[in-house]
Amino acid sequence: MGMMTKRRRQQLLAELKYNKGIFVALAFLLVIALLSIFAFLSPYDPDAIDMLHRLEGPSGSHWFGTDDLGRDYLTRILYGGRISLLVGVVSMLISTLIGVTIGTVAGYFGGWIDNVLMRLVDILSSIPWMVLVTVVSIFLKPGLQAIILVIGLFTWMGVARLVRAETLSVKEREYVLYAKAMDQKPLFIILRHVIPSVLPTIIISATGDIASAIMIESSLSFLGLGVQQPMSSWGSMLNRAQSLLDRAPYMAIVPGVMIILTVFSFNKLGDLIRVFVEPKAIER
């Protein structure tokens, strides 16, 4: 990315001025990250059952009410956010790592290596992700690790395609040709020259991947295939809320709104980064 030129700074400021929603998004992400880190400061224990105060609506002492076991819903939302964000970030890291490796190797070496790897990408993208991810999830013991692995291992195809396409053009640049002529090792060239050049693409797609991982996790957990009790994520809280919809609609509303705000904010953050690293992309 290099130094931030004056022109870029101006463009960034212009974007911030044009797109004020970004401030809200960034503020929300910061707040939700801090809240889930410091969730333990809540006066309530997320797992403390209180049968005398079941399904109480939002009030002064329980801001988001209580669930069917009398647990403070706000505290559970914060702990659930921890899980949702953790799944989002860690599975993004896994899928980015795989995608970047496959994409750069395929693009840099070309030939049969490229052919084999891209056919693999074709095959995996031909199976609808919902089917693929659910099928793989039955082979693993359900839980946090399984869901992170399933999402991380089977959502890297998009990054791989993007990175490969960029690598194809980067490897024709003179500094890469020079490094090759100097007989430097391919691994070194990829790490030292290719990856830094495709970094902007990687960062943009990684931000979007956090958002989509959170969405996938919530769908799977909603279907009962993701995070298992007593641990809960926003998706599994919605699963539980479904049977209580008639009596406690707030139990469905709150986690849903949290998912929307979080995913929306990550997408906005992605837009901002796009402006920052790809100034050409914002011609309006």
Added chain:
Amino acid sequence: MLRYTVKRILQAVPLLLLISVICFGLMQLAPFDAIDALTTPDMAPEVVEAMKARVGLDQPVPVQYIRWLGRMLRGDLGYSIVTHLSVSQGFFSRLPNTVLLVLPSYAIALLIAIVLGLVAGSKRGGVADKIIDTLCSIGMATPTFWVGMMLVYLFGYKLRLLPILGMHTMGMDSSTSDLIRHMILPVTVLTLGNLPSTIRFVRSSAISQYSEDYVTVQKAFGASRAQILFRHVVKNVLLPVITLVGMSLPTLVTGAFVTESIFSWPGVGTYFLTAIQGFDYPVVMTVMFFSSVMVILGNLLADLAYALVDPRIKSMG
């Protein structure tokens, strides 16, 4: 055109074969055998062995694969481990129910998206564009199943206007109006779920058309915005939409998984999810294989349709 068609079909065949290998491989890795559907634990081992030999499970894996593929191609999809019923019957009896939800919702979403996408794209950065764009951003961030839950709460529990479960009210199995009442909520959920990405697609297609030279020329000749839009832009914007329609073919099978689960709609989605929870591999693999076939077929049809209307493609491809 014929050469291009043949070439694209030849590209699709190995992909299909590899996917069938993956489906078969996963079934092999699974902790149950297909034979478990036909036997009970108290059967004598010799009887089980004999039955295995009769269905060919004593053969080497590659032979089993070839036979399995042959049966699949002839439409014999085996038997469910859990219900012991024929998978092809189960699958194909549920498929129309899913299509019944997906087809109308997709058509409605496409119509709305073409209108809103053109409105947004023809005046980029305008008030309408900003409003539509914000709504799309929010829509993209909203889980479909949550929209479903909210609608169930509002129309099912609060207003008590619409049914929220299944396809028919008990005893009214042949009533079309009853079926339509049951369809309203799931179709709405699916339509809302498809809208944001489709609008974005049409919008960006419209924007790229407005930057073409022919638009500038028309403007220079003094054509009004409406003339440019309806005489020239619409036609070219709709071309890429063909691709979108083709690529949406697989949603006819898998497009309603979560929605079906919320509304207990007896379609492919609930069939698949029940099978997943019951480790019913023959069913799982059938859905997996068929949905992948639909993806490849959809891409193929989209490419061919596109080449038909835009001859530049096949000379490049």
